[in-house]
Amino acid sequence: MATVTFKGAQRWYAGADSPAVVGLDLEIGDGEFMVLVGPSGCGKSTTLRMLAGLEPVDAGSVFIGDRDVSLVPPKDRDIAMVFQNYALYPHMTVEDNMGFALRMAGMKRPERRRRVAEAARMLGLTDYLDRKPRALSGGQRQRVAMGRAIVRDPAVFCMDEPLSNLDAKMRVQTRADIAALQAELGTTTVYVTHDQVEAMTMGHRVAVMNEGALQQVDVPLGLYDRPANLFVAGFIGSPRMNLLPATVRDGRATLGGVEVPVPAAADGGGRAAVVLGVRPESFRLVPGDDAAALSLEVALVEELGADSFVHGHVRIGDERQLLIVRSGDRGSVRPGEVVRVRPDPARTHVFDAQTGARLD
Amino acid sequence: MRARTHGATVGGVMRGGWVSYTLVGLVTLVSVFPLYYTIVMASHTNAEMASGTPPVLPTLSIVDNVKKALDLAPLNQGLINSLIVSGAITVGTVTLCTLAGFAFAKLRFRGSAVLLAICVATMMVPLQMGVIPLYMMMARLGLAGHLQAVILPSLCTAFGVFFMRQYIAGAVPDELIEAAYMDGAGPFRVLVSIVVPAARPAMAVLAMLTFLTAWNDFFWPIIVLSTQNPTVQVSFQSLATGYAPQQSIIMAGTLYGTVPVLVVFALLGRQIVGGIMQGAVKG
Numbered sequence: 309m310a311t312v313t314f315k316g317a318q319r320w321y322a323g324a325d326s327p328a329v330v331g332l333d334l335e336i337g338d339g340e341f342m343v344l345v346g347p348s349g350c351g352k353s354t355t356l357r358m359l360a361g362l363e364p365v366d367a368g369s370v371f372i373g374d375r376d377v378s379l380v381p382p383k384d385r386d387i388a389m390v391f392q393n394y395a396l397y398p399h400m401t402v403e404d405n406m407g408f409a410l411r412m413a414g415m416k417r418p419e420r421r422r423r424v425a426e427a428a429r430m431l432g433l434t435d436y437l438d439r440k441p442r443a444l445s446g447g448q449r450q451r452v453a454m455g456r457a458i459v460r461d462p463a464v465f466c467m468d469e470p471l472s473n474l475d476a477k478m479r480v481q482t483r484a485d486i487a488a489l490q491a492e493l494g495t496t497t498v499y500v501t502h503d504q505v506e507a508m509t510m511g512h513r514v515a516v517m518n519e520g521a522l523q524q525v526d527v528p529l530g531l532y533d534r535p536a537n538l539f540v541a542g543f544i545g546s547p548r549m550n551l552l553p554a555t556v557r558d559g560r561a562t563l564g565g566v567e568v569p570v571p572a573a574a575d576g577g578g579r580a581a582v583v584l585g586v587r588p589e590s591f592r593l594v595p596g597d598d599a600a601a602l603s604l605e606v607a608l609v610e611e612l613g614a615d616s617f618v619h620g621h622v623r624i625g626d627e628r629q630l631l632i633v634r635s636g637d638r639g640s641v642r643p644g645e646v647v648r649v650r651p652d653p654a655r656t657h658v659f660d661a662q663t664g665a666r667l668d
Numbered sequence: 669m670r671a672r673t674h675g676a677t678v679g680g681v682m683r684g685g686w687v688s689y690t691l692v693g694l695v696t697l698v699s700v701f702p703l704y705y706t707i708v709m710a711s712h713t714n715a716e717m718a719s720g721t722p723p724v725l726p727t728l729s730i731v732d733n734v735k736k737a738l739d740l741a742p743l744n745q746g747l748i749n750s751l752i753v754s755g756a757i758t759v760g761t762v763t764l765c766t767l768a769g770f771a772f773a774k775l776r777f778r779g780s781a782v783l784l785a786i787c788v789a790t791m792m793v794p795l796q797m798g799v800i801p802l803y804m805m806m807a808r809l810g811l812a813g814h815l816q817a818v819i820l821p822s823l824c825t826a827f828g829v830f831f832m833r834q835y836i837a838g839a840v841p842d843e844l845i846e847a848a849y850m851d852g853a854g855p856f857r858v859l860v861s862i863v864v865p866a867a868r869p870a871m872a873v874l875a876m877l878t879f880l881t882a883w884n885d886f887f888w889p890i891i892v893l894s895t896q897n898p899t900v901q902v903s904f905q906s907l908a909t910g911y912a913p914q915q916s917i918i919m920a921g922t923l924y925g926t927v928p929v930l931v932v933f934a935l936l937g938r939q940i941v942g943g944i945m946q947g948a949v950k951g
């Protein structure tokens with residue numbers, strides 16, 4: 309077991325006009341489950357592959373424990389990796405697949421069999437040890453890939469979107485299984501996904517990346533409650549946070565006629581324009597005579613059973629803005645209606661319109 | 669492709685219809701005929717062959733003719749030499765081309781694209797252009813007349829390297845190799861444990877092609893070898909001596925020298941068909 313530290317780690321692919329990962333600084337604690345999340349192409353896989361030793365580190369360094377592994381070949385890093393397509397050796401049985409790393413390490417056959425059998429038991433693969441991968445279902449293959457990683461008892465697990473080839477139901481189940489397994493083994497884990505639900509439900513902490521740069525690292529609810537910038541605000545949460553342009557003066561932001569008090573940091577430095585972020589559940593439907601509210605023309609109501617989300621438009625200045633609001637009562641709002649909604653000032657986020665940084 | 673083929677699918681395996689069978693049968697007949705007629709010719713004299721109705725069935729006199737051929741030419745010596753030469757060339761080519769193909773397909777190193785291009789470009793140089801310098805080289809090495817002189821220049825072919833590179837690039841996903849690296853394997857271990865099992869069908873095809881080419885090669889061996897120490901193709905030469913060579917003896921000798929190739933094909937054929945089937949299932 310070990311910590312993992314990225315110190316200004318950078319990867320610049322030959323021929324690309326900007327680095328795929330830009331000076332990444334990230335510390336991952338011993339036994340921590342760290343999720344890297346971000347949109348496609350943001351450099352998550354590249355980051356993971358730098359840690360695994362599959363990509364060179366062009367600048368900066370990567371540490372496992374207090375050992376600089378930037379120049380250490382993958383096999384000497386004591387890392388196990390689970391690939392998106394599992395990468396099982398097609399001509400080997402499940403047992404040989406899981407035992408391959410142990411064989412490479414020179415472990416004797418009886419000990420190898422014991423370790424593989426134990427891992428297989430944990431993963432419910434005991435009955436499949438003699439099969440070849442092509443005779444397994446997607447979920448079983450996924451578990452073999454996990455098994456191949458855990459038999460080694462490595463210092464760090466790397467997982468690159470290990471669930472993306474499973475169907476939705478299997479994914480939810482396996483998500484929980486992996487989290488439980490990791491908790492049981494207590495092995496430091498770096499998990500890459502583009503799915504923010506996976507990130508929020510599995511990670512002890514989540515690192516959000518965009519365009520090769522780290523945006524924010526925090527516990528899941530920390531990201532949700534205090535997004536550090538507009539990107540994180542828009543990325544974390546589903547439906548996404550409403551981001552609305554507003555003007556600010558004398559400690560108050562004006563949003564289409566509605567005044568919202570803002571933190572002192574937001575008002576000053578000659579700033580006149582900010583972006584207010586309000587999550588769908590931070591709006592309240594208010595009676596029609598409430599003056600401090602926005603008029604929402606309802607276009608669509610999504611009934612999800614427990615919640616319903618009202619999609620519509622509000623007029624802010626001269627522009628029509630799309631707005632999504634959660635409504636507690638089912639059936640209370642219909643498309644075509646105009647309802648009045650008011651943001652909860654205590655749960656309104658303020659961002660600099662220019663830099664996108666959080667202000668408070 | 670499947671939808672157009674005449675036939676039925678049984679348990680996922682395509683069964684040909686009568687149209688396919690007839691076509692395959694005809695093609696087989698046409699391909700087998702020369703071989704069959706070699707047998708016929710090997711058992712009839714020039715005069716019998718030239719008579720009004722050519723014979724269609726072989727006779728037992730073929731055995732005598734083979735014996736005569738063996739007296740006339742060092743066929744056995746040729747066969748042994750050819751087996752040594754073709755075997756060595758095949759083992760060398762398959763080994764070296766698999767190694768090089770793996771390196772070009774899956775290892776990252778400086779100049780790999782340029783090296784591959786140079787390698788492929790050598791395919792465009794006609795063999796005849798290299799004969800004189802090659803002969804001089806062999807003579808200087810003291811190898812002229814020895815089997816090594818036939819083996820050495822053919823130990824590795826550009827075609828083989830390119831062929832193995834293409835196959836390995838397609839048949840072995842990068843993740844598989846990366847997974848093996850993560851599991852603690854070095855490049856050589858990856859080659860042996862991961863790449864070779866996946867590339868076996870291509871290696872079998874390359875082995876067969878190489879063996880046939882080496883076996884049938886005449887041009888270079890006849891230049892560099894003597895009739896005292898010939899390959900089988902070179903030894904055939906001694907059959908066709910005299911003013912009016914007996915065709916039956918030539919054919920009997922040829923037949924005698926061809927059988928080993930058929931055996932090799934029969935042995936490797938299963939592997940090759942296996943490889944083709946595997947590709948079909950994956951695609």
Ligand SMILES: Nc1ncnc2c1ncn2[C@@H]1O[C@H](COP(=O)(O)OP(=O)(O)OP(=O)(O)O)[C@@H](O)[C@H]1O
Binds near residue numbers: 321322348349351
């Ligand atoms: N081998 C490569 N050569 C050149 N550019 C690459 C290579 N691999 C990735 N890139 C580029 O680097 C950037 C980051 O890629 P990376 O694979 O890390 O993204 P990702 O966050 O994992 O995305 P995804 O969610 O789609 O897997 C992308 O712009 C990609 O085009």
Ligand SMILES: [Mg+2]
Binds near residue numbers: 468
């Ligand atoms: Mg990726």
